[in-house]
Amino acid sequence: MLATASYVFAICVLVKTQIGEGIAAPFQSALDPAGIQAERILDLWHLTLTVCCVVFAAILIACLIALLRAPRAGRETPADISSTLNAEPRLRRSVIAATVVSVVLLFGLVFADVLTDRALSRLPVADAVHIELTGHQWWWEARYAADEGAPAFTVANELHVPVGRPVVVSLVAADVIHTFWAPNLHGKKDMIPGRSATIEFRADRAGSYRGQCAEFCGVQHALMAFVVVADPAADYEAWAARQREASPTPVGALEARGQQLFMTGSCARCHTISGTPATGRPGPDLTHFASRGTLAAGTLVNDRDALARWITDPGALKPAAMMPPTRLAPSDLHALVAYLETLR
Structure with missing residues (x-):
């Protein structure tokens, strides 16, 4: 629940990934958040990693102390265990204290997880861009809703969003289970056929961010990527206006x-x-x-x-x-x- 595969995998994500035939993909890393939701997830990951490292170090230190203080026998003399018998009350207190600390840390992480989940769901969505994203084997179809009287339009595999403006993505699976994952912007969200799901995010920094289907969906699952391009507001409006236009007439x-x-x-x-x-x-x-x-x-x-x-x-x-x-x-x-x- 706390240290999910998303966070663990984030350690292994390179600053520049390669997709297809040697194509340099846009920046993709959960360790470099470009939105408030990704920042909250990264904060939880850092907290979980810190607690796990402290606990791991404490266990190693306890094991080292136990090894150094263990009674030792010589070739001709048995080990003197009287010192360990005298230390039994102290050891009992140490075990009880370690158990209490472990329980407190565990509940603390659970509480932090709950707070993070609530923070992720509290993004104000007034004036949001609404997109219906459909996962197919093995490509993405994005339908932008009508906006202030402007007609809807459809694109594929490349989403543009305005910087600083919330985006509400309705997720649909056309065939099998897919998972939407743009790690710089948010966590994962499953897309199950016959069920509706929604993910909300806001890009606070302009740039291109690679996304990926994160649920095995067939033999070309690895080649089911998409790009989220966060544009300044004026650039986004110009892009959306062009997408609403009909295709140009050939001149040659x-x-x-x-x-x-x-x-x-x-x-x-x-x-x-x-x-x-x-x-x-x-x-x-x-x-x-x-x-x-x-x-x-x-x-x-x-x-x-x-x-x-x-x-x-x-x-x-x-x-x-x-x-x-x-x-x-x-x-x-x-x-x-x-x-x-x-x-x-």
């Missing part, structure tokens, strides 16, 4: 040909691009796909070469991915990639 012949290939092929059956006939639901929304830093939930950097490889054979890069391979002539693949790169 190559891009227009790529759009036609997308709409007439299998792509449009699985993906949505706002402002076009593509309204597929099984896969991520691609309306502003080119504005994202990675593709396939953090598996690859989002550049021309990786995109072409992903379209051609997703299973070679992310085995068991739901997206089927797409065999195209080199010229057609070039046109399709060119079109997708316009979706900013």
